[in-house]
Amino acid sequence: MKSVYITRREIFNAAHKLWNENWSDEKNEKVFGKCSNRNWHGHNFTILVTVKGVPNPDTGFVINLTDLSQIIKDKVIEPMDHKNLNLDVPFMAGKLASTENMVIEIWDQIKDSIMIAGGELAKIKLIETENNFVEYFGGSEPY
Amino acid sequence: MKSVYITRREIFNAAHKLWNENWSDEKNEKVFGKCSNRNWHGHNFTILVTVKGVPNPDTGFVINLTDLSQIIKDKVIEPMDHKNLNLDVPFMAGKLASTENMVIEIWDQIKDSIMIAGGELAKIKLIETENNFVEYFGGSEPY
Amino acid sequence: MKSVYITRREIFNAAHKLWNENWSDEKNEKVFGKCSNRNWHGHNFTILVTVKGVPNPDTGFVINLTDLSQIIKDKVIEPMDHKNLNLDVPFMAGKLASTENMVIEIWDQIKDSIMIAGGELAKIKLIETENNFVEYFGGSEPY
Amino acid sequence: MKSVYITRREIFNAAHKLWNENWSDEKNEKVFGKCSNRNWHGHNFTILVTVKGVPNPDTGFVINLTDLSQIIKDKVIEPMDHKNLNLDVPFMAGKLASTENMVIEIWDQIKDSIMIAGGELAKIKLIETENNFVEYFGGSEPY
Amino acid sequence: MKSVYITRREIFNAAHKLWNENWSDEKNEKVFGKCSNRNWHGHNFTILVTVKGVPNPDTGFVINLTDLSQIIKDKVIEPMDHKNLNLDVPFMAGKLASTENMVIEIWDQIKDSIMIAGGELAKIKLIETENNFVEYFGGSEPY
Amino acid sequence: MKSVYITRREIFNAAHKLWNENWSDEKNEKVFGKCSNRNWHGHNFTILVTVKGVPNPDTGFVINLTDLSQIIKDKVIEPMDHKNLNLDVPFMAGKLASTENMVIEIWDQIKDSIMIAGGELAKIKLIETENNFVEYFGGSEPY
Numbered sequence: 001m002k003s004v005y006i007t008r009r010e011i012f013n014a015a016h017k018l019w020n021e022n023w024s025d026e027k028n029e030k031v032f033g034k035c036s037n038r039n040w041h042g043h044n045f046t047i048l049v050t051v052k053g054v055p056n057p058d059t060g061f062v063i064n065l066t067d068l069s070q071i072i073k074d075k076v077i078e079p080m081d082h083k084n085l086n087l088d089v090p091f092m093a094g095k096l097a098s099t100e101n102m103v104i105e106i107w108d109q110i111k112d113s114i115m116i117a118g119g120e121l122a123k124i125k126l127i128e129t130e131n132n133f134v135e136y137f138g139g140s141e142p143y
Numbered sequence: 144m145k146s147v148y149i150t151r152r153e154i155f156n157a158a159h160k161l162w163n164e165n166w167s168d169e170k171n172e173k174v175f176g177k178c179s180n181r182n183w184h185g186h187n188f189t190i191l192v193t194v195k196g197v198p199n200p201d202t203g204f205v206i207n208l209t210d211l212s213q214i215i216k217d218k219v220i221e222p223m224d225h226k227n228l229n230l231d232v233p234f235m236a237g238k239l240a241s242t243e244n245m246v247i248e249i250w251d252q253i254k255d256s257i258m259i260a261g262g263e264l265a266k267i268k269l270i271e272t273e274n275n276f277v278e279y280f281g282g283s284e285p286y
Numbered sequence: 287m288k289s290v291y292i293t294r295r296e297i298f299n300a301a302h303k304l305w306n307e308n309w310s311d312e313k314n315e316k317v318f319g320k321c322s323n324r325n326w327h328g329h330n331f332t333i334l335v336t337v338k339g340v341p342n343p344d345t346g347f348v349i350n351l352t353d354l355s356q357i358i359k360d361k362v363i364e365p366m367d368h369k370n371l372n373l374d375v376p377f378m379a380g381k382l383a384s385t386e387n388m389v390i391e392i393w394d395q396i397k398d399s400i401m402i403a404g405g406e407l408a409k410i411k412l413i414e415t416e417n418n419f420v421e422y423f424g425g426s427e428p429y
Numbered sequence: 430m431k432s433v434y435i436t437r438r439e440i441f442n443a444a445h446k447l448w449n450e451n452w453s454d455e456k457n458e459k460v461f462g463k464c465s466n467r468n469w470h471g472h473n474f475t476i477l478v479t480v481k482g483v484p485n486p487d488t489g490f491v492i493n494l495t496d497l498s499q500i501i502k503d504k505v506i507e508p509m510d511h512k513n514l515n516l517d518v519p520f521m522a523g524k525l526a527s528t529e530n531m532v533i534e535i536w537d538q539i540k541d542s543i544m545i546a547g548g549e550l551a552k553i554k555l556i557e558t559e560n561n562f563v564e565y566f567g568g569s570e571p572y
Numbered sequence: 573m574k575s576v577y578i579t580r581r582e583i584f585n586a587a588h589k590l591w592n593e594n595w596s597d598e599k600n601e602k603v604f605g606k607c608s609n610r611n612w613h614g615h616n617f618t619i620l621v622t623v624k625g626v627p628n629p630d631t632g633f634v635i636n637l638t639d640l641s642q643i644i645k646d647k648v649i650e651p652m653d654h655k656n657l658n659l660d661v662p663f664m665a666g667k668l669a670s671t672e673n674m675v676i677e678i679w680d681q682i683k684d685s686i687m688i689a690g691g692e693l694a695k696i697k698l699i700e701t702e703n704n705f706v707e708y709f710g711g712s713e714p715y
Numbered sequence: 716m717k718s719v720y721i722t723r724r725e726i727f728n729a730a731h732k733l734w735n736e737n738w739s740d741e742k743n744e745k746v747f748g749k750c751s752n753r754n755w756h757g758h759n760f761t762i763l764v765t766v767k768g769v770p771n772p773d774t775g776f777v778i779n780l781t782d783l784s785q786i787i788k789d790k791v792i793e794p795m796d797h798k799n800l801n802l803d804v805p806f807m808a809g810k811l812a813s814t815e816n817m818v819i820e821i822w823d824q825i826k827d828s829i830m831i832a833g834g835e836l837a838k839i840k841l842i843e844t845e846n847n848f849v850e851y852f853g854g855s856e857p858y
Contacts, residue, residue: 002568004529009560013272015158015183020630031631033638039227040158042185044272050564058449059460060527065561066462084182098632100576129156129187131581132637135622139574145854147815152846163344174345176352193850201735202746203813208847209748241346243290274295275351278336282288299558301444301469306773317774319781325513326444328471330558370468384775386719415442415473417724418780421765425717431711433672438703479707487592488603489670494704495605585844587730587755611799612730614757616844656754701728701759 005122006062007050010072012081015042016097019086040084046127047076049110051119063119071117075109099128103136111138148265149205150193153215155224158185159240162229183227189270190219192253194262206262214260218252242271246279254281291408292348293336296358298367301328302383305372326370332413333362335396337405349405357403361395385414389422397424434551435491436479439501441510444471445526448515469513475556476505478539480548492548500546504538528557532565540567577694578634579622582644584653587614588669591658612656618699619648621682623691635691643689647681671700675708683710720837721777722765725787727796730757731812734801755799761842762791764825766834778834786832790824814843818851826853 017040018032028036035041049072053062079089085097091109095101103126114121127133160183161175171179178184192215196205222232228240234252238244246269257264270276303326304318314322321327335358339348365375371383377395381387389412400407413419446469447461457465464470478501482491508518514526520538524530532555543550556562589612590604600608607613621644625634651661657669663681667673675698686693699705732755733747743751750756764787768777794804800812806820818841829836842848 002533002565004532005564005566006529007562007564011273013184013186015185018632022630031636034225037225037227037231039230040183040185041156041225041227042158042183043156044187055527055529055533058451060447060525060530062529062563064460082177082180082184084180084184087182088180096632098627100578100627100634101632103576104574104627130154133579134634135577135579136574137577145819145851147818148850148852149815150848150850161346165344174350198813198815198819201737203733203811203816205815205849207746239346241341243292243341243348244346246290247288247341276293277348278291278293279288280291297559299470299472301471304775308773317779320511323511323513323517325516326469326471327442327511327513328444328469329442330473368463368466368470370466370470373468374466382775384770386721386770386777387775389719390717390770416440419722420777421720421722422717423720431676431708433675434707434709435672436705436707484670484672484676487594489590489668489673491672491706493603583845585756585758587757606797609797609799609803611802612755612757613728613797613799614730614755615728616759654749654752654756656752656756659754660752702726 003052003054004062005050005052006065006068007048007123008065008068008072009046009048010069010077011044011046012077013042013044014080014083014085015040016085017041018096018098020096040086043128045080047072047106048123048125048127049114049121050123050125051114052122053119056118063114063117067117068114068119071110071113075113076106099126099132099134102126103134104139107136107138146195146197147205148193148195149208149211150191150266151208151211151215152189152191153212153220154187154189155220156185156187157223157226157228158183159228160184161239161241163239183229186271188223190215190249191266191268191270192257192264193266193268194257195265196262199261206257206260210260211257211262214253214256218256219249242269242275242277245269246277247282250279250281289338289340290348291336291338292351292354293334293409294351294354294358295332295334296355296363298331298333298363299328300331300366300369300371301326302371303327304382304384306382326372329414331366333358333392334409334411334413335400335407336409336411337400338408339405342404349400349403353403354400354405357396357399361399362392385412385418385420388412389420390425393422393424432481432483433491434479434481435494435497436477436552437494437497437501438475438477439498439506440473440475441506442471442473443509443512443514444469445514446470447525447527449525469515472557474509476501476535477552477554477556478543478550479552479554480543481551482548485547492543492546496546497543497548500539500542504542505535528555528561528563531555532563533568536565536567575624575626576634577622577624578637578640579620579695580637580640580644581618581620582641582649583616583618584649585614585616586652586655586657587612588657589613590668590670592668612658615700617652619644619678620695620697620699621686621693622695622697623686624694625691628690635686635689639689640686640691643682643685647685648678671698671704671706674698675706676711679708679710718767718769719777720765720767721780721783722763722838723780723783723787724761724763725784725792726759726761727792728757728759729795729798729800730755731800732756733811733813735811755801758843760795762787762821763838763840763842764829764836765838765840766829767837768834771833778829778832782832783829783834786825786828790828791821814841814847814849817841818849819854822851822853 018035111121125135161178254264268278304321377391397407411421447464540550554564590607683693697707733750826836840850
């Protein structure tokens with residue numbers, strides 16, 4: 001059983017701020033620095049979704065990239081692109097808009113759709129700037 | 144007189160929206176599409192500032208990159224990084240926050256400081272996403 | 287009159303070979319080397335289209351990037367993406383499929399549409415690999 | 430025993446199409462979309478080969494990168510660069526030219542040579558476009 | 573327990589040569605090739621440090637990137653940037669300046685500080701050129 | 716006469732320092748900062764050479780990229796790669812090793828060979844880090 005890992009990249013642009021509602025302005029400023037700017041800031045986010053599977057003998061595919069791309073567009077790009085992550089995205093409501101929390105929530109948004117499409121979600125990488133990114137493996141063993 | 148063009152790259156992350164106050168919501172939505180999202184979106188902006196000059200025989204420099212970097216940080220990064228371009232940036236007040244308008248205003252912010260440092264501002268390139276960017280030559284002949 | 291130059295990037299993947307029908311196999315092999323492989327090879331092409339203009343006071347736009355992107359998609363990506371440049375592309379018929387010839391022909395495909403959309407085509411950059419690309423300014427003075 | 434993973438990157442440009450000989454034209458078109466274009470299309474492929482090992486005390490090397498590069502050039506670049514993956518590459522004959530199948534076959538082409546050079550092949554990453562790539566770990570546990 | 577992996581990127585520019593003091597000039601030249609140039613050569617090194625952890629409910633952070641960046645700057649960039657890796661860096665003294673040895677030594681420089689900051693060092697990736705890089709997981713199981 | 720500009724990219728890795736022999740250590744340190752480190756530092760330099768010309772009707776080429784690449788390798792990469800720019804490169808002898816001075820000297824090294832190969836050298840871009848680069852047009856009007 002020769003598993004291959006295939007990755008699809010998509011991008012979205014969004015505003016957010018890092019802000020803990022239970023804290024004073026001073027503490028938010030102290031912990032989150034310029035990321036706590038009251039009037040928001042934003043990023044070009046890049047998301048890379050990796051699916052694990054054995055290539056289908058008839059197609060040579062682990063998963064059809066057209067299907068994988070469509071799942072990401074429907075479940076991630078549509079609700080997050082050109083949006084405010086704190087105000088506009090239902091699955092981020094009430095959560096701190098850190099990349100760590102984003103990647104955990106995105107995992108839950110796409111995991112089942114990928115399974116239905118015949119693949120196994122293995123990893124999500126979320127790039128916020130050229131200098132920082134997060135990776136998530138569903139809380140289980142990383143690859 | 145052998146002019147060389149030297150470029151310094153800096154980055155900033157900001158929120159904005161494209162919105163014409165004189166228009167209805169419908170017209171803003173029609174013209175600006177998802178960029179008109181009421182609650183903002185954002186980008187990682189990359190700015191490249193190009194200075195023209197003849198290398199100084201004692202230093203081999205057109206301009207000391209430490210000086211050029213400091214000018215960009217003081218005049219562009221400080222007021223724009225982790226800010227809302229529509230609300231927080233004095234020199235963008237009352238202007239549509241398009242990349243075209245941004246690059247024109249940034250030119251005016253740094254031109255004189257670069258001249259004082261001994262160089263001549265030749266070009267600003269402002270990258271909004273991997274798919275679009277603008278270039279400005281001060282309204283005069285481009286290079 | 288403060289002209290700004292705005293650029294839109296698009297990509298397409300195509301097969302081609304460099305082959306002069308008037309030459310022997312030996313001469314084709316000698317001049318074009320591995321690029322003359324009878325059974326084709328291919329590339330991920332990146333095209334950057336630059337439009338010159340003065341920002342519209344109502345929109346802040348030189349040209350609406352949605353319009354520019356649509357023109358490139360209709361006139362360049364649709365006929366060239368996932369195609370054979372020697373066999374499938376009408377406007378390349380009978381021409382050597384070099385990047386130099388491609389960029390000249392693409393210019394003629396999009397120039398008028400961009401003018402109708404209110405902009406002036408200033409430059410096309412066509413990247414074939416990370417190590418080589420061409421730029422074209424319509425045969426007139428470059429910027 | 431402090432294992433380090435070292436990676437060498439190489440590139441090749443090739444034509445291919447996705448086509449199942451047992452299917453009708455309609456089914457090929459339906460499943461593979463524009464990738465089934467009869468006259469081929471192509472890509473700039475980037476391959477990253479990762480070797481695991483403990484640095485040699487005399488050289489500081491897991492494997493001499495000159496040797497690793499030469500193995501990749503002899504076994505992968507030479508047979509695949511500026512070629513048609515469906516027609517010209519012996520080890521792809523009779524196989525669907527998907528990136529998944531390519532990475533599995535490439536593994537078998539280089540595994541033994543790397544072992545002879547004193548390293549252990551740990552991973553191959555094959556990038557087809559900026560938006561999709563595959564990774565393979567020999568069918569065993571990934572790292 | 574949903575572990576997320578967060579990565580911070582930093583850069584430094586350094587000179588080095590590959591040279592084994594116990595070998596003749598001829599053997600150094602034979603094994604290390606142009607990397608053995610007596611008068612040194614150099615690189616732009618990129619380092620990516622990955623920290624594993626469960627996001628803090630109050631901050632959404634595995635580790636504050638400001639802290640992580642500061643640790644890397646203090647322990648890696650300060651001693652290595654614009655330095656000679658063979659002559660100027662205390663923790664590389666007496667060791668072959670290969671990327672493999674560099675990444676092992678850097679691990680020991682930052683591991684404890686990251687633990688004190690509340691994270692667990694999971695991986696260091698050190699990029700020497702666009703064509704080669706190394707990864708290290710502390711000698712234990714990779715992720 | 717439809718001139719096209721074609722560019723070839725090559726890379727080299729070198730050590731250097733910025734140091735004015737006529738100055739005290741203190742002044743060198745003050746002006747050049749960490750770039751004056753006595754024991755050198757280094758970079759991965761990327762050079763992009765642009766040639767202007769009208770495509771040859773028989774080849775579709777402004778210049779054969781194999782020839783252009785060979786000229787750059789012979790005249791630039793061979794003398795500069797894995798070398799010390801202050802000590803090892805004849806055409807940099809006695810000159811401050813700034814990127815500005817490098818690009819001017821490289822111009823003189825390759826200009827005639829490109830003319831003999833049938834092209835016209837139009838521009839050299841020399842990238843020192845991701846944050847700074849220089850461009851040179853032979854001292855005449857830039858394009």
